[in-house]
Amino acid sequence: MDAQQIKQFNHDLLDWFHTKGRQLPWRETNNPYYIWISEVMLQQTQVNTVIPYYNHFISRFPTPEALANAPEQEVLKCWEGLGYYSRARNLQHGVREMVENYDGRLPDNKGDLLSITGIGPYTAAALLSFAYDEPEPAIDGNLMRVLSRVFLIDDDISKQKTRKKFENLASDLIARTEPGAFNQALMDLGAMTCRPKKTDCLQCPVHAYCLAYDEGVQLEYPVKSGKVKLRSLNYAVLLIQDEQGRYLIEQRPEKGLLAGLWQFPMMSLDEYEEQSQRADYVRDRYGCAVAPVRKPFSYTHRFSHLIWRLTLLEGRGTTKKPLKTRQCWTAKDEFERYPFPVSHQKIIEWIKNNRQDHT
DNA sequence: AACGCGGGGTA
């Protein structure tokens, strides 16, 4: 595209955005801290899922200082169900860095932004363009999908190198007058019209420029390689109650999958294949025996990269055996005080529906 | 450069 075509492209794109673009809570503010929160929540997460979390989060932590001073568990509680929990931890770390190193204000240059925990190339560019009107293209899945179609770019978007190519292209393209609107317009286009599996090209403000539309190959783009076969893991979930009917729960390790969240004890059935090994394991750790619940209950929980197949077992523990750190006895009506992954929220539901007899 | 990291929406 020459300079004149770029200008026209921007005009058509921005004109559409100003009339048809989405109205979203984080577009109502200029507060870089709020915009930052929204950007972190929106990483790999769809807009409609984020909206209620965003509203609750900024009302619970209205200032950087409020978030910086909050206990991590409370931050995780506000993130419960949103997934990718390290985002919450990194966001709080990053906000603490901002409070300590930048006088509580978000820096307005790329280098400093990238040095903050949880801010990568995309989020830095988003903040610079949305909060500070800098012409930085925010390279995300939407932008790559839209531009790969418009310009018929067949590089593999799962490769790091390809990101650089889109960055160069978008840098030439981005509207100097309204860089933030340019980025948001491509996001809205990607979400509303130029979708992955179903396009709506006749509604698209730039279909006249689109090489893929011209050739009728929109759905062939973007090119993306590498699918992974997901592993399946079998676990027993142990419902261990003390003399008062309280349940034993444990906090997961600080690193790794679902870090810092709480769960009912789990025993790998792949690791301990024999019945006697399993009995020894439970006896050693929890001082009791377990058996399948009266009406057997198993279900699968699917993550993006693995599958848990969970089976409920129950047993009677005792408060006489001292608890280890990161364990506690919890009454049925106190589960809500702890962040649980969705896979274990299902178990809480099961308990509430199937065990109204004890507490 | 490759991998780990959640949960929900969509076709």
Add this chain to the structure above:
DNA sequence: TACCCAGCGTT
């Protein structure tokens, strides 16, 4: 069912 989503940190 099989992707896909306003990515980032670690290795």
